[in-house]
Amino acid sequence: MKGVILAGGTGSRLRPITHTGPKQLVPIANKPVLEYAVDDLVEAEIDEIGIILGNKGRDEIQEYFGDGSDWGVEITYIVQGEPLGLAHAVGCAKDFVGDDSFVVYLGDDLMREGITELVEDFDSEKYAAGIGLQEVDEPSRYGIVDVNDGGDVIQLVEKPDDPPNNLALIGIYVFTPAIFDQIESLEKSWRGEYEITEAIQGLLDDGKRIQSHMVYGWWKDTGKPEDILHTNRLVLDGIKTSIKGTVENEESVTGRIELGDGSVIEQGAVVRGPVSIGEDTTIRSDTYLGPYTSIGDKCVIDGGHIESSVVVGESEISAERTIVDSLIGRKATITANHKKKPDGERLIIGQNSSLEL
Numbered sequence: 001m002k003g004v005i006l007a008g009g010t011g012s013r014l015r016p017i018t019h020t021g022p023k024q025l026v027p028i029a030n031k032p033v034l035e036y037a038v039d040d041l042v043e044a045e046i047d048e049i050g051i052i053l054g055n056k057g058r059d060e061i062q063e064y065f066g067d068g069s070d071w072g073v074e075i076t077y078i079v080q081g082e083p084l085g086l087a088h089a090v091g092c093a094k095d096f097v098g099d100d101s102f103v104v105y106l107g108d109d110l111m112r113e114g115i116t117e118l119v120e121d122f123d124s125e126k127y128a129a130g131i132g133l134q135e136v137d138e139p140s141r142y143g144i145v146d147v148n149d150g151g152d153v154i155q156l157v158e159k160p161d162d163p164p165n166n167l168a169l170i171g172i173y174v175f176t177p178a179i180f181d182q183i184e185s186l187e188k189s190w191r192g193e194y195e196i197t198e199a200i201q202g203l204l205d206d207g208k209r210i211q212s213h214m215v216y217g218w219w220k221d222t223g224k225p226e227d228i229l230h231t232n233r234l235v236l237d238g239i240k241t242s243i244k245g246t247v248e249n250e251e252s253v254t255g256r257i258e259l260g261d262g263s264v265i266e267q268g269a270v271v272r273g274p275v276s277i278g279e280d281t282t283i284r285s286d287t288y289l290g291p292y293t294s295i296g297d298k299c300v301i302d303g304g305h306i307e308s309s310v311v312v313g314e315s316e317i318s319a320e321r322t323i324v325d326s327l328i329g330r331k332a333t334i335t336a337n338h339k340k341k342p343d344g345e346r347l348i349i350g351q352n353s354s355l356e357l
Contacts (some may be wrong), residue, residue: 001101001119001174003041003049004093007061008087022105025060026228027312028274029235029294030258031189032064032245037105038071044119046103048306050076050096052089085193091183104173110231112217112238115172128208129179129200132172132215141166145199145212153210156197165210169197169220178208191204205239225327228261233292237275245277254282255291286320296330 007024016144024034041049049068053061058079063344074324080092090104093096101159103115103222121129122203130155131153136142139160146155156169173196182202186194188305197261204210220231245263253265272279275290278297283289288305296299304319309326311317317334328334 001046001122002097002102003036003044003046003098004090004102005034005041005049005051006089006104006268007051007053007057024057024269025064027294027296027310028110028228028232029239029261030278030296034065034107034111036062036110037067038065038073040111040114040116041103041105042071042073043114044103044116044290046119047073049326050078050093051107052078052080052092054080054083065349083193085189086196086228087186087194087199090196090199091180091194094177097177097180098175101139101174101176104175106171107171108237109171109219111170111172111215112234113215118172118174118215122211124176127211128176128203130174130211130213131200132170133167133212134215134219135166136168137166139163139166139168144170145273147212151212152205153200153212155204157202158195158197167214170215172215173200174211178203182206184194220347226325228310228327229325230296233308236276236292236294239274239276241273245279245281260297287354289317 025032028036038049051061062077064212065075071255076096078092078096080089094240103119105115118130118132123265126280131145132240140163142154143158144160144165145153145164145169146157146169147153153158157164179199180240182199183194185202186198189195189198200210218341220227220234229263239256239258243257244261245259247253247259247265248267252269253271257271257273257349259265260277260279260281262280263282265271265283266285269283269287269289271283272290274292276294277283281295281299284300284302286303287301289301290307292308293306295311298314298315302318305322306317307324309323309328311328313331314330315328315332
């Protein structure tokens with residue numbers, strides 16, 4: 001079985017962060033979103049991966065992952081160009097897939113439990129496709145899947161007014177090559193896109209069987225800043241302490257902490273986990289950091305209080321302020337205006353920004 005990761009989205013909902021880089025490389029707990037998808041495929045013992053690229057960010061993604069050898073896989077890059085829907089993106093993988101079954105993973109989604117069970121359970125002799133489902137609280141907001149008592153899919157309904165159940169399609173699929181005939185016969189939807197749900201429904205209409213697979217644990221789409229921050233919290237909840245840098249006063253550091261090589265938590269700084277700190281970063285005295293905060297590589301945090309936030313990297317924050325629920329882009333500079341004394345700042349700061357608080 002092969003793996004196909006869809007990474008062609010423009011990240012418009014994450015601006016200004018994505019003005020200067022692809023959304024698929026925005027870090028969650030100091031690891032790019034897209035890398036979690038690669039790791040899940042590796043865990044499922046899939047060693048041939050095709051990454052579908054759009055017009056934006058393709059060079060950065062290829063530079064980061066290279067040929068895949070660092071992950072023990074072989075990566076093929078496939079250019080979609082302008083995003084015309086999920087079905088169009090999947091169709092671009094036809095030559096790469098050949099006659100094999102394949103997993104499709106949305107590159108800006110994260111799943112706590114991974115995809116190993118979904119892959120192992122799929123029977124390509126009986127089914128033309130398999131789809132991941134999860135129970136949701138507001139089914140009218142999702143694509144809902146109706147299933148029979150045996151777990152076979154009966155129908156897909158997009159954002160129904162009267163949902164048959166609360167089982168939502170979450171964006172993880174297993175397909176046989178039969179899906180490509182359906183994609184080639186599609187017409188654009190009212191959104192101007194080729195819809196993967198219509199292609200799956202086409203398989204059903206042609207008498208093919210579709211397998212459903214319940215996914216437990218959390219699943220998150222990281223398309224918006226608040227999603228990045230929430231997912232960062234969820235991932236940090238599962239980290240283990242790993243101290244590779246220097247902690248000058250261990251008594252001031254509590255909870256689970258990741259501290260990268262070359263990083264220093266100076267005497268007088270207070271860090272409350274869970275917190276992830278990258279490499280070559282300095283947390284200076286009189287800084288209060290955490291919980292639920294990720295600080296990237298090559299940052300300097302000098303004073304103030306940062307909580308429930310993501311600092312992408314190569315940034316300097318020297319404002320003696322409380323910064324909460326914030327997403328701060330690469331190479332940002334935040335300094336203090338001592339005439340202003342707010343209770344707390346909530347920020348979304350793009351790359352190379354300079355801000356005085």
